[in-house]
Amino acid sequence: MSFLLPKLTCKREVDQAIKSVAEKVLVLRFGRDNDAVCLQLDDILAKTAHDLSKMAVIYLVDVNDVPVYTQYFDISYIPSTVFFFNGQHMKVDYGSPDHTKFVGSFKTKQDFIDLIEVIYRGAMRGKLIVRSPIDPKNIPKYDLLYQGI
């Protein structure tokens, strides 16, 4: 399913995407193309990409290609989804301890659409962190490992 979405294969492309996407939410999916949950998430992203085309730009990033970003975002589980707006990392309060990324797959397309809309509107109001509209029971739970923090 991931061939429907553009991919970023090196750090320079990721940098360029983050810097150049203007007035839209940039969605970066860090994962692997053949991972089962990644496929599930890519399906949701690909099917909603057109509906969200005025609000969001979605890219797929392979975690092995960009170790700098993988290390920076402390990605231990894939898929992890990160959001940007005008070159600024958007944090989302999912009810989980980690506000920097969404780990796992969304349950439904509507969950993802709602999240993008909330991020977009929050960013337009100048907010750097927004509250996730997704039902907490639809957010996968996982172990958060703090590395010496």
Place this chain on the structure above:
Amino acid sequence: MAPGGVRSLPPRRARPAAPAPPFPPRRSRPAVPAPRCPVPPAPPRPPRPGAVPEQRVRRGPRAMAVHYCALCRRSAFTGRRHRYSAGHRRRLREVLARLQEAAAAARAAAAVPDGAAAVRRLRPSGARGPRVVPVLRARRAAGRAARRAGAAARRADAAPGRVRGRERAGLLCRMPGFCGAWPGAGGADGITVSRRPEHRRETARFWRENRAEAALRERCLVPAEEYERFAQALEQALAEHQRREEERILQVPSVTSRHRHRPGLRRPRFTALSPQMAADIREAERRQRETVQAALQLQPEPEVRAGPSVCRLPTGPERHSPCSAEQPGPSGMQTGPDLAWMEPGEVLTFIGHQETEGKGNVHTGAKPPWLTEEEDGSKQIGPSYEEFLKHKEKQKLKKLPAERVGANFDHTSQTSDSWLPSFGRVWNHGRRWQSRHQFRTESGEKKEKR
């Protein structure tokens, strides 16, 4: 003139001419006729709770009470003399006649020894004949019937007003001038409302104020003993009906027990469950359960399949025993939080801890990678020559007039084959006068004189 209802204020002498009345009447009249028989001034009394206050308007040095007649639903500017008017007496007669009818009907209903028959008669759907009512609905029907009986009783001894709308539906006991309690609200049905002391008191007050015949009042009242008898019969009939329904439902225990104990479902949509239907539903549920069980048993163990690099999602006790966690059932039957919406075999892939090596990450607020410089060193430090040329070009453009044609044209934009240049000041859309007006406003020319 009833002395209990006199509530006019004593005329104030201190301010003889009050320009603005505190409560202007809806239909203001230019002049109020001076009362020929002035009301003797009485001390002001606090208004009764629940009673509709009379509107008082002061006009001129002499105060005249505007009397709002709840029966006629109009304001009378002649004070309480309105109650002796022909229209009021006629309305009172009509209302009392209706009241006697209703009281007779209520007595007849209460006198029926079989409460179930009474309930059936009081139900609005009684014309359709008796039908099977589930227990939950029967309870609601009990409340409804009680309210309806109370409403009839309330009409019988209390409400001389017009019966319309919700009042007719048996919900309303808010005849103006009466106790103002809502049957059915706050757990009080019509019977208890009609037995309240303030209700009796207000009834007596109505009779006194409107000078109705006392004999009629006795005829319009339904005594408390009859209420009691009717309520008991109703209880018995309901208990009987409930017991019958319980028996009927017990014949199909599997389905109905699940439905009845669902907290969110208050009014089950099914009206009757025949044993045949129940058997069908049970069979369908059993097949469904078998199918899901078979699917779960065929699934391989996730640890074996995914290998050591796969880490299980620690979501709680349900996640550790996915196969025995929940009984599969119809999708609408799930009550608790659906924690296992992700398939138990699909767990997130763990790709190893990310060592920070002292560089920090997003949690520590380190500098993000997209802001760090490229490490290949090909980028020059400081402004480059190309950037300088670009800057010089921009500065040169700034000297040009800003209103020049095509000032904002993006020369680097990609155009398709169908692109055409802009043809000067001729507008491609709109009317001719629009472009003419714009041209004139831009050139500062005055409007052409004709």
